[in-house]
Amino acid sequence: xxxxxxxxxxxxxxxxxxAGLSLDDLASRSGVSRAALSQIETLKTNPTIAVxxxxxxxxxxxxxELLGDAEAPxxxxxxxxxxxxxGGGRDPFRSRPLLGRIPGHRVEIYELTLAAxxxxxxxxxxxxxxxxxxxxxxxxxxxVDGGVHAxxxxxxxxxxxxxxxxxxxxxxxxxxxxxxxxxxx
Numbered sequence: 001x002x003x004x005x006x007x008x009x010x011x012x013x014x015x016x017x018x019a020g021l022s023l024d025d026l027a028s029r030s031g032v033s034r035a036a037l038s039q040i041e042t043l044k045t046n047p048t049i050a051v052x053x054x055x056x057x058x059x060x061x062x063x064x065e066l067l068g069d070a071e072a073p074x075x076x077x078x079x080x081x082x083x084x085x086x087g088g089g090r091d092p093f094r095s096r097p098l099l100g101r102i103p104g105h106r107v108e109i110y111e112l113t114l115a116a117x118x119x120x121x122x123x124x125x126x127x128x129x130x131x132x133x134x135x136x137x138x139x140x141x142x143x144v145d146g147g148v149h150a151x152x153x154x155x156x157x158x159x160x161x162x163x164x165x166x167x168x169x170x171x172x173x174x175x176x177x178x179x180x181x182x183x184x185x
Contacts (some may be wrong), residue, residue, distance in 0.1 A: 004067065004084045005046050006132055011066050013041050015059050030058025049087045049095055053123040060126060064097055064108050093167065098178075106183035112167070114140075114175040119168040124161070128184015129138035131161035137173035141168040 016026050016037075023041075025036040032054050033082045039045040040055075047055075048085065058061045067084075078098050082182045087094040092115035097108035114120055118136070125131065134156040143166040150170065151157055159165065161181060169175035 008066050009041050009043050012130050030054045092118035108181045110179045112179050114169040116174045122165045124163050127162050129161040130182045132158045132180045135177045138173040139170040139172045140175045
């Protein structure tokens with residue numbers, strides 16, 4: 001089992017118990033079945049990014065809380081060679097946490113990739129959340145609130161992320177970019 005999945009399993013159990021939630025309680029709040037939650041906690045399955053977002057929302061914590069990084073040091077370097085990617089395999093959408101768990105702040109930054117011609121439906125983030133996506137390579141079509149927004153290299157978009165949204169990599173080149181998520185109070 002991947003070390004990141006072990007960390008997620010441990011953090012899920014700790015956060016759920018700290019919130020005083022049973023598996024049934026969290027299932028009700030997150031929309032993830034009790035069985036799936038149990039399988040994640042016992043390392044019997046690798047959760048998708050979409051499932052982890054639902055769990056984070058159900059726990060009312062930033063997504064990075066499930067990754068369980070230690071207290072933020074004075075300096076932290078994220079080496080590309082040791083990248084911890086979420087997703088992948090048959091999932092054409094991958095996300096790598098770059099910045100999160102900064103004491104007193106509720107912001108996260110992720111590197112995103114999406115295979116050419118593929119799409120990814122993102123679950124709503126907690127209430128009051130905003131997301132800004134910056135396109136480094138490829139073309140991104142972002143759907144949110146019934147609107148469709150086409151972006152190319154160097155473009156950025158800011159949107160309410162507390163509602164479902166869809167990423168699509170348009171054209172023959174994969175999308176690569178950065179996502180900054182700002183959580184509400």
